[in-house]
Amino acid sequence: MDRFDRIYALHATLRRAHYPVSTGRLCEELECSQATLRRIVQHLREDMGAPVETSRHDGGGYWYAQEERGRYELPGLWFNPSELLALTACLQLLHEIEPGVLEPTLAPLRQRIEQLLETQHLGAGELHRIRILDMAARINRPHVFRVLAEGVLARRRLSFIYRARSSGEATERTVSPQRLTRYRDNWYLDAWDPARRALRIFAVDRIESPHVQPDRAKQVSREKLDRTLATGYGIFAGTPKHTAVLRFAPERARWVADEQWHPQQVSRYLADGRYELRVPYGDARELVMDILKYGPDVEVISPRSLRSKVAAGLAAAARQYAGEPGAR
Secondary structure, rough: HHHHHHHHHHHHHHHHOHHHHHHHHHHHHHHHOOHHHHHHHHHHHHOOOOOEEEOOOOOOOEEEOOOOOOOOOOOOOOOOHHHHHHHHHHHHHHHHHOOOOHHHHHHHHHHHHHHHHHHOOOOOOOOHOOOOOOOOOOOHHHHHHHHHHHHHHEEEEEEEEEEEEOOOOOEEEEEEEEEEEEEOOOEEEEEEEEOOEEEEEEHHHEEEEEEEEEEEEEOOOOOHHHHHHOOOOOOOOOOOEEEEEEOOOHHHHHHHOOOOOOOOEEEOOOOOEEEEEEEEEEOOOHHHEEEEEOHHHEEEEOHHHHHHHHHHHHHHHHHOOOOOOOOO
């Protein structure tokens, strides 16, 4: 039992006690010596303002003053060591995922957790030892994210300019935001678009000049959101219409077998050591990119349309490397 656990356990015992608890019993419960018990009691009294009284009868003991016993609570945030370290990891994850977006709000909490870590000798100032590497993360503007988050949580409509990535065309949108989604190191806004009478996904990095409107946002159930936006492959919405059958070389199977490409995927090992993966999809664009990164270590068995798209991508890459570097 560490120092923090002993403080919490002593507080719990004294808060329940209607008479002095003997020193011997407390030392047994806290698994400590009388000298350690005295230090803990002193800390409760002097640093935490606990109403601890000392009994001079029957070998001594401690209890809370009767008039304060039921009202006194330990000040500040209190967690056991594993909970505190888990919360520390969550704070660092938020900081690493989107620096600056939540920092003003989380700074006081971070400071308090650092103090608790120091008190419990659990490594204050060591948050940098949790490291997150973003891959292909696009630059987001913190003020844009904060406005979108306000609209999502306050359940208010949002207006903004959206600049399509494919064409660069800018359009004005007013939508009912539903949720913010973090996917492959980038943020997306799931929203009901009344002009198109459909749910849409907006890349946060393509949103400009957002404003929260006074009007209440249209509410879409979580079931409908997931059914419409989360059943396709990757970020592309829509109900799956096809199932890709992919077979990976034995050398690559050990890696792919530990990956989840889709919540409803089905997989098996073949007799020759290859790994077969069946993945439902609607829009093939993102799936093709994921297949191409495995190069010769994967083969598309079906459907034929997906096999043709992957073959065309590989052929184009081969043509690009057929001549001298930079010849195109």
